[in-house]
Amino acid sequence: MKQEILQKALKNPFCDARFTKTEEGKTLLLLFAPYRTEKSAPREGFVRISAFYPAAQQAYLSASALVLELSGLAARLYHRHGLKKLAASSFGFQGKNTLFYHPVHGSFVAMQGIELDVPIEADEPACENRCIDCGACAKVCPVGAFPPDGFQKESCIRYHFGKPEIPPEYGRHLYQIMGCERCQDSCPANQHLPEIESTVHEYDLIEVLEEKHTKEIKTLIGANFGTRTRILNQAIYYAANKRYLPALPAIKALLGDExxxxxxxxxxxxLDNR
Ligand code: SF4
Ligand code: SF4
Structure with missing residues (x-):
């Protein structure tokens, strides 16, 4: 049965699948979809979407389709918190930034879990911890999310990007729509990863501010994150951070927006004081 499930699971976007157990001892299938961040800067006047969110949405849709395929095994998506921890205890590790690191693709994987009501033996743990506590992540973090005793989620930009409105002290560090990957890009455990095919999602900034791409971005990253409020707020901060003066009329048109x-x-x- 294990092989049959793996055969169904291991297709685009999933490069890897592992069996482990939930805290209650239920069978849990972990699925990993790799992605890569783009090192080059976006084109002048364009804004990029963090590569994680389209990968996460694709992983969610594919895992949901797999749940239907496995409905005879009472399959359901694992929605609870703690998936990273469960994955790390069976396979890979968690870095100082608390992200899950896959042995081949580092932290650049979107993950999904499927619970199954059939007893399937967990795979052998393979947990080599390659976080060398070098502090590179803490050094590059612009908002001090790494106090001496570890990692403070509430101080991380990603925590605030998920909210409808972003306080300026976080917004001023925004360099794309959704997400900050500075600590991942600087991490030695994320260097020399195998190349994979990846698509860069980049949009004309003024058109984003004029809401010409809202629907498309919502489809790309999912309705939960792809809200009008989030897209607009992040595009506005991005324009300010880039000092992109041509965006000023589009921004002024939003001054009274709720x-x-x-x-x-x-x-x-x-931008006026530029
Ligand atoms: S940058 Fe260094 S300390 Fe931070 S997660 Fe990577 S290896 Fe660990
Ligand atoms: S994602 Fe950005 S803000 Fe959050 S810990 Fe990493 S570098 Fe800091």
Missing amino acids: QAGAAARYAAVR
């Missing part, structure tokens, strides 16, 4: 007005007023002041 969901994006605060960010627009912040950006308008920064």
